[in-house]
Amino acid sequence: MSASLPAPYAASRPLPPYRALFAVDAKDFTGLPAVQHGPVSRLIPELVDQALEKADLGDLRDAKRFPANTGDGVVFGFDPAFLSFVLWPFLHVLDGVLGAYNQQCVGPRIRLRASVHVGPLPDSGEPGDGNGTPRNDTHRLLDSRPVKAILAAASEQVTHLAVILSDRVHEDVVLGGYTGLHPDRCVEVPATVEGKNFAQRAWLYVPSPSGNLVRAGVPADHEPAQDAPPHEAPGGPGQAAAPQGPPQPRYSGNTQHVGEGAALMGDVGGDFTYTGRSTSYHGANQHWGGGDNVSGDKRVGGPGEQG
Template sequence: MTTLSGAPHGDGGCGDQPRRLPPYQALFAVDIRDYSGHQGRDHAELTRRIPRILNAAFRRAGLGELWSEEIWQRMIGDSYVAGFRSSVLPLLLNPLLGALQAQLRHENRTDVIGDPPRPLRMRVSVHVGPVTEPTGDRDTDGSGAARVEVHRLLDADAVKSLLSRAENDTCVAAIVSERAYCDAVESGYTGERPSSYARTKVKVKNYEATAYLRVPHSTGELVARGLLPPEAAEDSERSAQQLSGAAGLPIGSVGRDAVQAGTYKDNRVVGVGTARDIDNVFTGTHGPVYIGDGNGTDRRPSRRRRPRRDG
């Protein structure tokens, strides 16, 4: 790591020399759901398949050249992690997640593993942050807090529950850091609707953060109840009710002061506030504020700017 000599000393701080920040990289990690549930004799074959499946998914997405431009990569058991140029971050979400879903469905139909056969399903985490570049020492390449965080996201209960609540045909469940979501999705670079992602809280060991869930192909309970687990969806609704109650506005009333609490397809509250009062404060996770007729049948983006608190 390069240090700066002759830098002025401040009155505070710990006395360490300042250092240059490593370059930001887009981090992409995967592992196999229920790897330990496969027979031990199949573990080596599963490990061998992961890079091949990812290579095929990149090519299926039209990103074959990107696959060959990895800055570094590691394979440990059923886990794979790699660093890419930060500029390709949006492509790791769209079209890659959809292509990985399609590739795993193909694998499960044509080349299954196990006796009895068990479908291959993967969790994916995507992050962006400063990590060290390759120096020839594979043990230290790609080091940094962001590297730790992408693994913590992969271990979060929120993303693990997605595959357990979906049918086997849902092969990919992804979790995206808040930084990656804001830079790639909310800014429009992925070309996706932000509402395709569900905001959640993550706590793994001593790591706590906000993250976003994404499933390219929803089945089972995910279709009926959304990406958030039931307890998280209930927490969102309670928070909306508390915010509305604090403003002294009755939820569900009709008329000029009617309050609309929206829990839409992804079980996230999009807007809470009066349906017709243009000066009302709206709250939500992200994206456009919606107004309606009070019964949820007329939802359209507001054309007026409103003060807003992100939840």
Template sequence: MNKCRSEVVELPPYRALLVVDVKNFSGEKGRDHARITRHIPVILEQALIRCGLGELRERVRFEGSTGDGYFWGFDPAFLPFLLNPFLAALQDELEYQNKVNLGSDRQYLRMRVSINVGPMTDSGGNDISDGSGDARIETHRLLDSKPVRDMLTRSTSTTCVAAIISRRVYEDAIVSGYAADAPELYVPVDVEVKTYCGTAYLRVPKPSGDLLASGFTPPEPAGTGPSAEADDVEGSGSGVQQQESRSSIVGITHVQGGVGTAITGHQPQVHVGRGDQFNAPLGDGVNIIGTNRGRIRHHVNKSGDQGDGR
């Protein structure tokens, strides 16, 4: 075994991590990519100033560009402020930027935001490896997940920010009350991206379009779900016959010894008694389930009325 892997090492410090990504960055003209990349951290800083948190810009532990996005690492004490009021301020700032900078050949700037907290490396000097750790990977998995992408796909350009936060952030900052944001504003979703699988929470400061009409988690498309499965059972071409719903009574006669519990249902399987057993259907809808010490009379009344159980 690798000696380094078997040794106990110190846990990295906990850091709050915010990562943003511009929607459809590749849809911008190549000549505009550099300008947008440079502009992203400026927008984030302006959002901090807009909500009265400009001093937080100087408290960033590590930061960097992802090409079509940007990330900031903070001491975890500042985590609540990244949720409230920063997310709403970022929505307002992007709306403003879209009004004053949008040209005829430019798209509206819209961002996905992922927020997490956990152990990450931090040299104190904004080293290239700072922010490394499982929590960092989880943050990017959440950012790339379908639920948060759908928030911008199913909304109009009015919605400039769609955020997704980890379960730990939700519990530590939202449920605890530190962020002073109502838990009802955050919608739980299941996330599966590559090898990551977990629960996260969506937050959209200004929903629009189908988000208002259908909610953050829309109903399943036609042709899927339990109702569709029932239709398949009823369909003539499915190869599966629907079971007829009929009432049934299980009655017991001439059984020596203890008697078990009578069971009702569509196809009850009842075997009560001792010794060899046999099942024999009769033409009147009565099944006789017998034992060598007595018999059980299973009466299926096709008219829908319950039999007498005799």
């Protein structure tokens, strides 16, 4: 007998527990020779776990909820108490682990897109755990135009990881001051996915920007001071060790208007095509990635539409 489906709005019921979500996807995985798919699919979770260990997050590594290998990446849930430490230092460490691997690898380079989100999801130890709108949105963010465009435009020698954070994570964790990731390292973008009914405000973070991103004033990560105390796991008396103060962004004063693409300064090598619906901004704007840090008025869409 099939289980009956709950009818929405028919009655009140307990909200599922909140779970944070982390997902990564490898750039150009489908373009690899078939013989390399299996080894790369196994390598990606190994690199993620290595970074968790190096970031002193072994407890998180051992406590993943509903983990899954997606073939060209991984996704797993975890206790939201770890979110602060995933944003910093884990993402910074993961970028370093990928860079170290890519320097010595003889096979394909591993360059990853990552997304971080949080929301209510079933987690009772039963089949179907982890499925819900937050899980869907995590994958949509991962596949969204801005994060794909940024990784495609950046140097494969320098930029190994591009991260997109949901607005909820950015507001609660970054703007809340609970993490060592400074708000100035995050840039607002409109996250959309071609062919999908999905559009959300999100935030890009690139630990090691290169080329046009550097010329556009995107600050790179810096190691914390050598004498800074290590971060403590959730529940400890201390706080996460913050990185050194972020360098002041350098902007050339150029204005670039984009829909959902990448507003970059200078030349972009290779094939880089981007289209999106019309977006216009008015005020003091900082343009980068798939969107804008906006101060002043904002108008999105065609005549008669306002956002």
